[in-house]
Amino acid sequence: MADFRSLADPPSLSSRGKGLAVTDLTIRAFEDFPAAFKGPVLRPGDEGFAESRAIWNMRNAGHTPALIVQALDPQDVVAAVNYAREKGVPIAVRSGGHGVDAHAMPPDGLVIDTTKMKRVFVDEATGRATLEAGVLLGEMDAATQAHGLAVPAGVVSDTGVAGLALGGGIGHLSRRFGATVDSLLSIEVVTMDGAVRTVSADSEPDLFWGMRGAGHNLAIATSFTFQGHKVGPQVVSGIIVYSPEEAVKLCEGLDEAMRRTSREVSISSVFAQAPPIPGLPPELIGTPLLLAVVVYTGPVEDYEAAMGEINALATPMANMVAPKTWCETNSLLDAFQPSGRRYHSGGGYLPAMSAEVAQLVIDQVAAAPVPAGPATGCLINFPILGGALQEGDEDSCAFSRAGAAYVCEIVSMWDSEKADDEYAGWVDDSVRALAPQLTGTGYINLTADRGPDWLRTVYGSPEKWARLVQLKRKWDPDNLLAHNKNVLNAV
Numbered sequence: 001m002a003d004f005r006s007l008a009d010p011p012s013l014s015s016r017g018k019g020l021a022v023t024d025l026t027i028r029a030f031e032d033f034p035a036a037f038k039g040p041v042l043r044p045g046d047e048g049f050a051e052s053r054a055i056w057n058m059r060n061a062g063h064t065p066a067l068i069v070q071a072l073d074p075q076d077v078v079a080a081v082n083y084a085r086e087k088g089v090p091i092a093v094r095s096g097g098h099g100v101d102a103h104a105m106p107p108d109g110l111v112i113d114t115t116k117m118k119r120v121f122v123d124e125a126t127g128r129a130t131l132e133a134g135v136l137l138g139e140m141d142a143a144t145q146a147h148g149l150a151v152p153a154g155v156v157s158d159t160g161v162a163g164l165a166l167g168g169g170i171g172h173l174s175r176r177f178g179a180t181v182d183s184l185l186s187i188e189v190v191t192m193d194g195a196v197r198t199v200s201a202d203s204e205p206d207l208f209w210g211m212r213g214a215g216h217n218l219a220i221a222t223s224f225t226f227q228g229h230k231v232g233p234q235v236v237s238g239i240i241v242y243s244p245e246e247a248v249k250l251c252e253g254l255d256e257a258m259r260r261t262s263r264e265v266s267i268s269s270v271f272a273q274a275p276p277i278p279g280l281p282p283e284l285i286g287t288p289l290l291l292a293v294v295v296y297t298g299p300v301e302d303y304e305a306a307m308g309e310i311n312a313l314a315t316p317m318a319n320m321v322a323p324k325t326w327c328e329t330n331s332l333l334d335a336f337q338p339s340g341r342r343y344h345s346g347g348g349y350l351p352a353m354s355a356e357v358a359q360l361v362i363d364q365v366a367a368a369p370v371p372a373g374p375a376t377g378c379l380i381n382f383p384i385l386g387g388a389l390q391e392g393d394e395d396s397c398a399f400s401r402a403g404a405a406y407v408c409e410i411v412s413m414w415d416s417e418k419a420d421d422e423y424a425g426w427v428d429d430s431v432r433a434l435a436p437q438l439t440g441t442g443y444i445n446l447t448a449d450r451g452p453d454w455l456r457t458v459y460g461s462p463e464k465w466a467r468l469v470q471l472k473r474k475w476d477p478d479n480l481l482a483h484n485k486n487v488l489n490a491v
Contacts, residue, residue: 030067039070055097059342063107074222092483096160103483127228133162149228157331166215167445168399172295175387176263181212189219210471213399216484232326236296236303241318247290250314251358257309264298272379275371288365344424346431348442350406381409400460403439452490
């Protein structure tokens with residue numbers, strides 16, 4: 001059991017458990033849900049149900065679960081798992097609700113919701129942070145920064161720590177400290193036999209291997225213990241804007257410049273059309289721009305020297321980089337991906353940046369639907385990785401990092417169901433156009449499920465895939481954890 005000594009406030013889915021299809025379930029099927037469950041139990045029409053059903057990707061807004069059970073502790077999760085196993089009911093899990101596939105809210109499904117589990121404990125002496133599964137990245141940052149620490153994680157503050165870590169975890173600190181799973185020391189989980197286990201390098205190491213990258217398939221995490229790292233509280237961050245021509249120059253020399261640049265520098269290269277915002281000349285609306293999101297976590301006074309080679313590559317249209325707190329910095333990208341819209345995404349790993357890649361991306365962005373409002377409609381983002389992340393052992397966990405100099409993240413976001421084909425089609429076209437440049441592996445959290453053939457290769461070698469299949473068959477033989485990028489569906 002996790003030890004908490006202080007509190008911080010807070011596609012095609014497999015539909016089989018033991019032969020029972022999700023679409024056959026009705027609300028009446030859950031009338032016998034155990035009364036011993038301590039947390040809220042919500043059915044359609046109940047007060048709080050609509051709010052609990054809302055997630056980041058609302059493309060499947062018409063999908064209504066039959067029951068959402070909000071666990072207060074691991075024993076609640078055990079009760080829900082035992083019920084699902086006995087009834088042969090597939091389980092969906094919601095922590096932050098930020099998954100790209102919207103798997104957390106299946107139609108007629110049973111959802112185990114951990115958002116009430118918010119406890120955090122930071123041991124200042126060891127730098128270790130233990131967080132329950134309902135904690136969001138912004139909440140984790142606030143708790144760890146109170147002790148001058150940060151855990152390498154994602155870049156959107158309302159993302160759940162659980163879903164991020166179970167898929168690997170990348171962000172502004174990856175180049176310096178590695179993936180989220182590289183700082184993960186142990187996980188408390190509930191396995192599908194209803195047992196509470198703590199998995200680590202010393203306890204159930206094989207399950208710990210799989211939980212770090214493919215955890216959504218194997219068990220339900222209830223808490224995580226991470227090794228924190230000294231960061232901030234003051235850092236330097238912001239956005240540098242480049243025209244298409246200067247973007248090509250920047251990308252042509254970026255790899256070589258970054259090889260000589262401190263790992264305290266991280267850059268996400270976001271290619272997007274200029275949106276209609278006040279003060280922007282009308283002729284620029286729809287023009288592809290490069291928005292370089294720069295984060296520097298070294299001494300503030302050393303920022304200009306650290307960025308010297310990069311700044312010499314191209315001339316920006318605007319430079320909005322300035323000192324900020326780490327918490328402000330790690331929420332900079334919130335505005336790029338607001339919650340509650342319709343989303344589609346794709347991508348993989350890019351082994352090298354070049355002028356050729358930049359021009360290809362600019363052409364794809366130019367062909368995207370023109371944004372109808374201030375929120376960017378379509379973007380292609382290349383967060384830089386390399387460094388500590390790429391140096392990590394590819395076989396140390398399920399998460400794949402081979403060739404991961406950059407993540408390629410292709411995203412469209414829109415509001416109207418009538419526009420689904422246009423926006424989703426642009427993502428799929430862009431994935432096909434960029435595929436020859438990518439490695440074939442990828443970061444599972446930042447791309448929608450692209451089918452069995454893709455899933456069998458995204459984790460890396462055939463040996464890693466075989467190991468994952470073996471783990472799934474051992475720890476979830478009835479495929480109760482079916483609402484995910486499902487391993488057994490791809491066998």
